[in-house]
Amino acid sequence: MKLRGKGIVKGKAEGTALVSRKPLSFLGGVDPETGIITDVESDIRGESVAGKILVFPRGKGSTVGSYVLYALAKNGKAPKAIIVEEAETIVTVGAIIAGIPLVAGIDVSKLRSGMRLRVDGESGEVEVVD
């Protein structure tokens, strides 16, 4: 299966999907030291974003959340790529300063945790690899 969205931050990655059905807050929602999701409202609480292809509808919460993505990258705990339905300021800026490939405009309901994904942050293509 191939999905096409819009590439927002360049770069290619392949890895295992971690899918949140709910919007994700990075400030106070993800531990920058470990990459573990701490947001009490999150449906993937306790999972680690490190090395995953992180998939969620959109970011929420404080714009300071961008810095949390940066800290994750500095600590080696960043996701390999991010896929969202709707890019907004927090995730867009965070992905750029952290250098994480970002694709937006994807129907994330088609993706499940555990799927193997190939992401192209330039063409906006997301491929499910069997």
Added chain:
Amino acid sequence: MVVETGIAFKLPHPKILGDPMYLTKEEELALAGEYGYAVQKAMEILVALGDVYGADRLIPIKSAQIAGVSYKNIGEAGIEFLRDFVEAGAKVSVYTTLNPAGIGDEEFMDRQAEIIKLYRRMGVDVTATCTPYYGANLPKFGDHLAWSESSAVSFANSIIGARTNREGGPSSLAAAIVGKTPNYGLHINENRKATVVVEVETELKSFLDYSLLGYHLGKTLESDVPYFRNLKPERLDQLKELGASMAATGSIALYHVEGETPEWKTAIRDKVERIQVGREELEDIRERFDTEWREIDAILIGCPHASLMEIKEVAELLKMRGKPLRIPLFITTSRAVKALADALGYTEVIERYNGRLLTDVCLVVSPIRDWYSGIATNSGKAAFYFSSFGLKVRLDDMEKLMMEAP
């Protein structure tokens, strides 16, 4: 709520499909890294946001106001980012000021000083206030800006008629470095038109009334552009507070007041939704913040940072009160305004009655729960944030606060 017709124009809404933004040759070079890593990263931020929000090009800005100053908010992650940016040679290219910092224990203040130092090294004028327009950073009508303090954004857009979106910390910093911002949202005429008419059916008298109206509308409306009828503000501070409260409880970045604000004449389109607000709605908000005085251990005036007139009013009320406050009074303000208050003798009066003027800081972005459990204030914005941190809040008129406090 009376709905005449449903023009549901919410902004800014991300546009995923559409042409990429036009860039000049020089901007292309900046994006390719010709002017160094910091400019390149800043350009990447602006271009990505421009693409996300469907901007056609970048436009020059006159000034920037940067949020993401308090150590409580940005933490070690933010310091690391700023330090890397400074070391990569980041310098602002337009006039830039800062949002307020936090106050805390010794270790906190140490980290806070580090943040301020990093901004200074980027060429920012490190006056840290949410009311830059009372001093260093006063835009004029029609100026394009990249400001990121929600109450200052509302003031600049609504009261001055300058143009800025609600930027985040890193996006305003990126704009300050490049000297440009993507052309979308409130930079565009069409998006500055009213989306809802608010008929105020009760006479608004005090600063508190404007707080309550703003608080109520921020909760009720979405990212609308309200147009007020029957609003006759006596003072600029009242409009400042209206905008600040709306921007705190909601995401309103621009409003118009019939006969008062600079763009009201061109703000109305043919058919706009109409709503009414009366005394009942305002009282309903006030009743949420009626903590008894015995549970209050500090008073805050100056959210957003107090004007000279507000400080003068406090000094005069304290003199009428005639005896010192038993609980501390904090007035947060800018250094520019405090210098005037010092020179005019208001600071000395306030200190005599157990009050203190604090500059460059904001209690909302400080670890205030470590020190106090109940706060009395006249600000709807402060009431909203303090209660969200779990503090007890008493919201009342400045006059009542000064006269009735223990």
